[in-house]
Amino acid sequence: MAWNEPGNNNGNNGRDNDPWGNKNNRGGRDQGPPDLDEVFNKLSQKLGGKFGKKGGNGPSIGGGGAIGLGLIVVVAIAVWVFSGFYTIGEAERGVVLRLGKYDRIVDPGLNWRPRFIDEYEAVNVQAIRSLRASGTMLTKDENVVTVEMGVQYRVADPYKYLFRVTSADDSLRQATDSALRAVIGDSLMDSTLTSGRQLIRQTTQETLNSIIDKYDMGLIVVDVNFQSARPPEEVKDSFDDAIAAREDEERFIREAEAYKNEILPKATGRAERLKKEAQGYTERTVNEALGQVAQFEKLLPEYQDAPEVTRNRLYLDTMEEVYTNTSKVLIDSESSGNLLYLPIDKLSGQDGDSSKRKTKSSSAYDSIELESQRTDTQTETQTRSTNSRQGRY
Known part of the structure; x- marks a missing residue:
């Protein structure tokens, strides 16, 4: 039931239920809109009771009401100020827009902007x-x-x-x-x-x-x-084969280069060694030839002074050199005519180290016969040796 419905509240026509508190008839009107002055007065009294004096009837819209409104304004300003603080990360830079237009770039840290006037956007400039x-x-x-x-x-x-x-x-x-x-x-x-x-x-x-x-x-x-x-997948197998062949080619080239790097130093070393040996052989041979020439030049005056003595000395030196490196069997052919047994196999074993010599007896019989005729042919041998040396000189 409405508050102003007739008959409500014991015939008072609902005036007691008026939310605006209009219990009396104002201007002869039983019903009507509430008085705004009265509403504001009541509101100011309530605010005055909270923020102003307690008790008594305060002024209608001044005093405590003005203080309350001021406090509300102060709180709103504080909220607006504190809401303008913002933080930019260490790896970020802040781009500030003032009324939608670029204004500045701010560094990392705590910054402030006027709320609803400046806007910002943080951009990470260090992240990859x-x-x-x-x-x-x-x-x-x-x-x-x-x-x-x-x-x-x-x-x-x-x-x-x-x-x-x-x-x-x-x-x-x-x-x-x-x-x-x-x-x-x-x-x-x-x-x-x-x-x-x-x-x-x-x-x-x-x-x-x-x-x-x-x-x-x-x-x-x-x-x-x-x-x-x-x-493309349609020709992938063929390209894989081509790539494998190319890789094999590169591998073979690397192996060949490694082999070349291993062989060339050895071959170069052997070549240098052969060159040094050849040079040494050349110098040795030349020096030996020069020594022989010098020896001949010293021997020639002696031979010219005493040819017979020089020939005999040369013969003896030659025989000494020949018989020094050979196995010898000496037999006195004049003492007896009996046939002697010679161990040819042992004698040949003793001659095993003389296989490279230029003069060697062909058989034991030749050796025996040579020794038996040594006395008869000594003069002839000396003459032949002397003649050959004279021809060489």
Whole structure:
């Protein structure tokens, strides 16, 4: 039932239930809107009772009410001031916007901004970010390869990173894909799959840096990694065989170089040794020849003074040299005519070390016969030896 419904509250027409406290008839009207002055007076009295004097009737809208409103304002200002403090991390930089327009960049630490006037956005400038570009690309020799490349980068300028391009990360991804396709398009397929990977990586990084500088993205490329390059699946087996053959070729070349490095020093050493030996032999032979010439030059005057004595001395020296290195059997042929038994096998064993000598008896019989006729042929031998030496000299 409504508070002003007729008949409510014992016939008082609901005036006792009036929430505005209008129990009396004002201006002859039984019903009507509440008096605003009275409402404000009651509100000020309540605030005055809490913040002003206790007891008594205070002024209608001054005194304690003004103090309460001031305190509310002070609290609101304090909340607004404290809500403006914010912290920027050590690895971050803060980009401050004032009424939506770039204002400044703040360093790490505690900072303050006027709330609802300045806004900020923190950007990490030390973290290393990464992205990956991949796809099927056409090479210079009209072959198709699947290439994957990873890029590591970081933010160099927070303002440029946020406002120079719509999305710096996405723009860098598109630039990487464009640079990679351009470099692969200028390379041969064999170079892309094998030995040219380092050159492709370096060229891609240079091209990507030029694109970043041109668009002024506020980024810097830290490293570019050529992750993989492979042929299409339809011809993968053939390319694997070709790569295996190329690796075998390189292995054989390395083995050949290792063998060459091992053999050449040895061969060079042997050659040097042979040269030294040849030089030594040459010097020895020449010196021996010079010594013989010097000996002959000393012997010639002696021979000219006494030829017979010199011939006999030369004969004796020659026989001494011959018989010194041979096994000898001496038989007195004049003492007896009996046949003697000689151990030929033992004598031949004693002569085993003289196999390289120039003069050797052919049989024991020849030796016996030579010794038996020694006395008869001594004069003839001396004459023949002397004549041969005279002819040599």
